[in-house]
Each structure stands twice: as structure tokens, then as C-alpha cells.
Amino acid sequence: MTEEFNESMITDIKEGDKVTGEVQQVNDKHVVVHVSGAKYNGIIPISQLSTHHVEDANEVVKVGDEIGAYVTKIEIDEDNETGSYILSKRQLEEEKSYEFLQEKLDNNETIEAKVTEVVKGGLVVDVGQRGFIPASLISTDYIEDFSDYEGKVLELKVEELDPANNRVILSRKAVEAEQNEKKKEELLKSIKEGDVLEGKVARLANFGAFVDIGGVDGLVHVSELSHEHVSTPEEVVTIGDIVKVKVRSVEADSERISLSIKDTLPSPFETIQSKFNEGDVVEGKVMRLASFGAFVEIGPGLQGLVHISEISHKHIGSPNEVLEPGQTVDVKILSINTAEERISLSIKAAAPAEETNEASPETTEQYTLSTDDDSNNPTLGDVFADKFKNLNL
Structure with missing residues (x-):
């Protein structure tokens, strides 16, 4: 009766069933499990103990552990009335992992995972199974060397799940992008015109340099890079430079920030008198x-105005009649206003007066005196007397 009672307690187990049991033996290549309510013991090959590569089964389980697994195969020797269930603990772990990851994906939530391996093209992480972060999804910044990530625990978002092909794609970039957006919102609310900040040159354009001031880029126009005349941003800064900038204006709605490096530098007018x-x-x-x-530059960052009346001794209608940009000229400093940072210059005063064909005042005076003397003032008769005397009138 006892034998009949025991047989009645045996569960009819089929391939694909999920079972639980107690670890009875831990061998080099497999683990023996007493499956609850089953006729035979279960065998878990070392390859099916975990979603990760296992060298020693003792690293994963020990005798007495209660574990769950899927039945992948049933082997029965009818002649000897013996058999065993081939089990997979790995399959059960993957199923639980997919359920967990799907929930996080549906709710747009983050997870934490440890980088187990750095491979060509990205990072391998442990998410209850093998997860992969492609290089393009590692960071919002360009990363050349991934080796520093090995062993680190990263905050990630689930990018793609494909259980049929054992595909789990994760993204650290998505987490960084959200963090950057929050920093940007806070920064746009906190900064104001006149603030002096430290930033990093992020990229260059022909019209200026974009500087990252903590999650948001501001533009330093080429005219605001230096007190000196600048043709291209590369003359002053390079990508990666740490620079001080002054906030000129903030447009929070359009996320536009105007910056100046020039305004943080000493003005050339501070030392002009020397x-x-x-x-x-x-x-x-x-x-x-x-x-x-x-406008003529007489030193780095020092430009003065030559008024049109101070360009030439001759009358001119437009400065371009005698001058062109890039031309070198001598100028005389007429005045310096350090408070208003203005310089008044003259080209005319720096050059000698031009020669003319007009008589000098002395010559004019002598001619005037001579015409006042009647003896020196001949008449027509005096001039043509010899001609008239031969005429028969």
C-alpha cells in the first residue's frame, strides 16, 4: 500500500514544465536535483546553470539549495526502469529577466547593470541574462576607449527586446539625455545676464564658438572672442578648451544663450596710457x-575713428575715394577717452600739407603794391605806339 501511495503522489512531468527541487549533488559538469513530486531526479548541465558562462558549478549552487528549472528533455531507460529529467535553470532565469525588462520598457523606467565585458562595438552587461549596449548608445558624448567601463555599474534604459532571438539592447545614452535635459532646464532658469561662468568649447563654426556651460551650449560670436580682430574662431580657441564666459543674454523659450569671452578679459584701454x-x-x-x-586699429583691440574731415587735406565725398580696408596708414592721436573707450585719430594731421600752384601771400602782396604805381602801369598807346605811327589816318 505504501508503494501504491507513493506512486499516486508522483506528478506526470512533461517537457516544457517548470519544476522545483533540492540540489543533491554538485559535479564538475552537472548538478543533480531531487525534483519535488517526480519519479526521477533532474540533471542540470553546467551550461544550463546560469545565463552567464560558468567554469565551476560550485560558483552557482551548493547542496541543499532549492532551485527552479524548466524540463527540456526526459530520458528513460525502460529496461532498467530508470530515467532522468534534463533541466535548464538558465531558461527560467531568462524568462524572469524578460518579464522584468519588459515591465521596465513599458514604464520607461531605468535599471542598473554591471558591465561584464568590453567587446568590439560595445559593452556586455548582466541583466539576468546577456545584455548589450552598442557603442552608439553608450553616451551622449563621443567615447573612443570603452575599457574604463569594465566592472562598472551603469544606469540604463531598455531599448529593444527580442526573446525569440535572445536579443536585449540597452542604452546609457538615453539616461544621459534625460539628465542633460533636466540640467538644461534648471540652468536656463538660474543663469542671468552678467553672470560669469566656466565652460568647455564644444564645437566651432565660422561665425563663432559654442561653449558648454553645464548641459547647455551658448554661442560666443566671433566678435566676442577677443578684443583683437578675429577672422576665424580657430585663431583663439580649440575644441575642449576650458574658458571663462560672460552671459550677454538668455532666451529661455528658444534655449538661446549669448556669451562673451572678450568681456571676461582685461580691456586694452586699461593700459593704453602706457x-x-x-x-x-x-x-x-x-x-x-x-x-x-x-576705423583704424593702432594696437591689439584698440580701434580709433578717423572722421572724414581728418582723412585728407583735399575735400573728399567718401572715405573709399582714398582708403581701403587692410591699408596701412600713419595717424595722429587727437584724443583718448578711456572711460568711453574711444580714440579720435587724424590721417591729415600726420601728413604734411600738399603743395599747390597758388601764389604765396608774399607774392600776392608784392604784385598788389606794383599795380598801385601808375608809372609802372602801361597804356595801350604805350604798347602799340610804333604800330600806329605808320598808319595814314
Whole structure:
């Protein structure tokens, strides 16, 4: 009766069933499990103990452990009335992992996972099974060497799940992007015009440099890179440079921030008195022309105005009649206003007066005196007397 009772307690187990049992033996290549309510013991090959590569089964389980597994095969020797269930603990772990990951994907939640391997093209992580982070999804920044990530625990988002092909794609970039967006919102609310900040040159364009000031890029226009004239940003900064910038304006709605490096640097006018004085004649370079005059640079960051009336001794209608940008000219410093950072210059005052064909005042005076003397003032008769005397009138 006892034998009949025991047989009645035996569960009819089929391939694909999920079973639980107690570890009875741990061998080099497999583990023996007493399956609850089953006729035979279960065998778990070492390859099916975990979703990760296992060298020693003792690293994963020990005798007495209660574990779950899927039945993948049933082997029966009817002649000897013996048999065994081939089990997979790995399959059960993968199923639980997919359920967990699917929930995180559906709710747009993050997970933490440890990088177990750095491979060509990305990172392998442990998410209850093998997960992969492609190189393009590792960071919002360009990463050349991934080796520093090995062994690190990363915050990730599930990018793609494909159980049929054992495909789990994860993204650290998505997490960083969300963090950057929050930092950007906070920064746009906190910064104001006049703030001096530290930033990193992120990229260059022909019209200026974009500087990352903590999750958001601001533009330093080429005219705001230096007190000196700058043709291209590369003359002053390179990508990766750490620079001080002053906030010129903030447009939170459009996320536009105007910055200046020039405003954080000492003004050339602070030391102009040690280099130039009123009355000095110096060499300068014509930077640009306007209808009212020409702007001439006499030193780095020091431009003065030559009014149109101070360009030439001759009357001119427009500065471009005698000047062109890039031309080198001598100028006399007429005045320096350090408070307003203005310099008044003259080309005319630096050059000698041009020669003319007009009589000098002395010559004019002598001629006037001679015409006042009647003896020196001949008449027509005096001039033509010899001609008239031969005529028969």
C-alpha cells in the first residue's frame, strides 16, 4: 500500500514544465536535483546553470539549495526502469529577466547593470541574462576607449527586446539625455545676464564658438572672442578648451544663450596710457570704412575713428575715394577717452600739407603794391605806339 501511495503522489512531468527541487549533488559538469513530486531526479548541465558562462558549478549552487528549472528533455531507460529529467535553470532565469525588462520598457523606467565585458562595438552587461549596449548608445558624448567601463555599474534604459532571438539592447545614452535635459532646464532658469561662468568649447563654426556651460551650449560670436580682430574662431580657441564666459543674454523659450569671452578679459584701454598719448603719430591699419569716416586699429583691440574731415587735406565725398580696408596708414592721436573707450585719430594731421600752384601771400602782396604805381602801369598807346605811327589816318 505504501508503494501504491507513493506512486499516486508522483506528478506526470512533461517537457516544457517548470519544476522545483533540492540540489543533491554538485559535479564538475552537472548538478543533480531531487525534483519535488517526480519519479526521477533532474540533471542540470553546467551550461544550463546560469545565463552567464560558468567554469565551476560550485560558483552557482551548493547542496541543499532549492532551485527552479524548466524540463527540456526526459530520458528513460525502460529496461532498467530508470530515467532522468534534463533541466535548464538558465531558461527560467531568462524568462524572469524578460518579464522584468519588459515591465521596465513599458514604464520607461531605468535599471542598473554591471558591465561584464568590453567587446568590439560595445559593452556586455548582466541583466539576468546577456545584455548589450552598442557603442552608439553608450553616451551622449563621443567615447573612443570603452575599457574604463569594465566592472562598472551603469544606469540604463531598455531599448529593444527580442526573446525569440535572445536579443536585449540597452542604452546609457538615453539616461544621459534625460539628465542633460533636466540640467538644461534648471540652468536656463538660474543663469542671468552678467553672470560669469566656466565652460568647455564644444564645437566651432565660422561665425563663432559654442561653449558648454553645464548641459547647455551658448554661442560666443566671433566678435566676442577677443578684443583683437578675429577672422576665424580657430585663431583663439580649440575644441575642449576650458574658458571663462560672460552671459550677454538668455532666451529661455528658444534655449538661446549669448556669451562673451572678450568681456571676461582685461580691456586694452586699461593700459593704453602706457603705450599711447595724445599727439603721438603711429602706424595703423584700416579695418573698415563708413560714410562718416574710417576705423583704424593702432594696437591689439584698440580701434580709433578717423572722421572724414581728418582723412585728407583735399575735400573728399567718401572715405573709399582714398582708403581701403587692410591699408596701412600713419595717424595722429587727437584724443583718448578711456572711460568711453574711444580714440579720435587724424590721417591729415600726420601728413604734411600738399603743395599747390597758388601764389604765396608774399607774392600776392608784392604784385598788389606794383599795380598801385601808375608809372609802372602801361597804356595801350604805350604798347602799340610804333604800330600806329605808320598808319595814314
